[in-house]
Amino acid sequence: MNTIELKNVSFNYDDGTPALEDISLSLASGRCYVIKGPNGCGKSSLFRILNGLSFPTKGEYFFKGTAVTPKFLHDKKNAAIFHSKIGFLFQDTEVMLFTGSVEDEIAFGLYQLGLSDEEVKSRTGHYISALSLEALRRRAPFSLSGGEKKRVALASILAMEPEVLIMDEPLSGLDEDGQSWITDALKSLKSPERLLLIATHNDQLVREISDQTILMDKFHHIVN
Ligand SMILES: Nc1ncnc2c1ncn2[C@@H]1O[C@H](COP(=O)(O)OP(=O)(O)OP(=O)(O)O)[C@@H](O)[C@H]1O
Numbered sequence: 001m002n003t004i005e006l007k008n009v010s011f012n013y014d015d016g017t018p019a020l021e022d023i024s025l026s027l028a029s030g031r032c033y034v035i036k037g038p039n040g041c042g043k044s045s046l047f048r049i050l051n052g053l054s055f056p057t058k059g060e061y062f063f064k065g066t067a068v069t070p071k072f073l074h075d076k077k078n079a080a081i082f083h084s085k086i087g088f089l090f091q092d093t094e095v096m097l098f099t100g101s102v103e104d105e106i107a108f109g110l111y112q113l114g115l116s117d118e119e120v121k122s123r124t125g126h127y128i129s130a131l132s133l134e135a136l137r138r139r140a141p142f143s144l145s146g147g148e149k150k151r152v153a154l155a156s157i158l159a160m161e162p163e164v165l166i167m168d169e170p171l172s173g174l175d176e177d178g179q180s181w182i183t184d185a186l187k188s189l190k191s192p193e194r195l196l197l198i199a200t201h202n203d204q205l206v207r208e209i210s211d212q213t214i215l216m217d218k219f220h221h222i223v224n
């Protein structure tokens with residue numbers, strides 16, 4: 001059983017706009033997949049489905065063998081377990097940041113996981129230093145630069161230590177140093193227990209990190 005299975009998934013937005021057409025995918029733990037495709041092909045829409053933010057119009061999504069449906073996620077316990085296993089870095093990291101300080105931002109998700117104060121403190125400290133955020137720890141996330149926000153959003157997700165990490169354009173808006181820095185950080189996340197899924201237009205990142213590239217076309221299909 002693969003961690004993520006999509007069976008003939010199609011997705012249309014409420015206004016009828018098609019975003020995914022008959023997508024079947026089988027993604028295994030321990031591998032890094034990169035999704036490439038033109039603007040508007042459906043990458044972010046696919047990620048919304050994988051994270052339970054939208055549901056297929058047609059077809060089915062199984063996470064570790066369980067069908068992810070509105071009914072399944074309506075159950076708070078199911079939703080909490082599901083969200084603790086999948087970390088999602090949005091394309092627009094702006095929408096992810098909402099607390100008063102960088103350290104609160106990282107701690108927030110950890111409290112949601114039900115971790116003890118002590119564990120929250122220790123993980124927050126660890127990921128602040130892992131992503132070089134020491135100088136920013138008391139700053140308000142909204143006041144940071146785009147690249148700094150991206151690092152904070154990434155730290156918040158990594159601190160939750162999810163077994164599946166889905167990242168939508170993790171390098172967009174970063175300068176060259178930032179890109180190479182985050183590329184190295186992402187490479188270090190590869191592990192036999194973890195599934196990485198990344199949408200990117202950055203060929204350097206694809207070369208450095210991808211075990212398998214998934215190609216989408218403008219008709220919202222997977223082509224390989
Ligand atoms: N909220 C929405 N309502 C209606 N249509 C939408 C919505 N969000 C996206 N779409 C449409 O769905 C299609 C797929 O969009 P999506 O954002 O998934 O593409 P993408 O591959 O992530 O593109 P990009 O490379 O620009 O990030 C596009 O035609 C887009 O216009």
Ligand SMILES: [Mg+2]
Nearest residue numbers: 043044091168
């Ligand atoms: Mg997108």
